[in-house]
């Protein structure tokens with residue numbers, strides 16, 4: 001059985017506002033332009049607690065039904081039960097689907113209108129990405145994948161240690177976990193190439209988090225995870241990590257640290 005890294009509902013809630021600000025609305029316009037009058041069936045892969053549906057559904061005018069795919073029944077169970085409205089004020093229907101992307105069939109999206117995901121591509125394997133692309137191509141459904149990590153991180157003020165932690169973190173993102181090699185920061189490049197090879201049009205945009213002094217809770221949590229993953233990957237960084245984190249936390253408390261975390265959004269559609 002495939003074992004996946006689990007994500008906590010608390011972390012998804014904490015990052016929710018920064019995600020909503022960062023995702024590309026330009027690429028949503030590209031998507032909307034390619035959808036008919038509906039009713040639409042939208043497949044959300046790695047939906048977690050449903051943040052992508054809450055963000056995207058109101059931006060689409062057509063009536064919609066969403067299928068929320070995730071391997072983790074617990075995270076699916078944390079969905080906010082309050083209604084989501086489409087761009088015309090109609091309630092959007094949704095249904096969960098507990099499944100591993102590694103089991104995705106070629107016909108999984110037949111009859112669907114669009115396939116979307118947010119914060120997913122960097123935590124899947126090349127094989128899972130291929131199954132997704134094959135299923136999109138087979139169904140002819142445009143695909144919008146938001147917020148895959150790009151590996152670029154900028155802290156202001158910056159120090160040489162940032163690069164050491166950043167490089168180790170990116171290696172950690174590409175690690176083999178339970179026999180699965182994760183795409184990490186290569187995800188968008190890999191997926192874009194798969195769609196282009198299938199003859200589809202592809203557009204990408206940078207969609208970083210820009211975290212200022214008002215987002216210090218998210219910055220602190222992100223920093224702890226960033227440094228923790230770097231140390232897990234390169235244990236020799238452990239001796240520097242404590243001092244580094246203490247300094248960064250002091251700067252956060254003094255409102256003198258800003259953090260930019262690189263992400264990339266990608267849309268693909270049949271020509």
Ligand SMILES: C[S@@+](CC[C@H](N)C(=O)[O-])C[C@H]1O[C@@H](n2cnc3c(N)ncnc32)[C@H](O)[C@@H]1O
Nearest residue numbers: 007012046047048051070071072100101118119
């Ligand atoms: C970082 S969370 C993003 C959740 C949500 N899309 C959001 O933006 O808040 C990634 C989600 O993908 C799911 N996931 C990761 N790998 C998966 C796989 N191979 N098959 C199915 N679900 C997967 C995880 O369970 C998790 O809920």
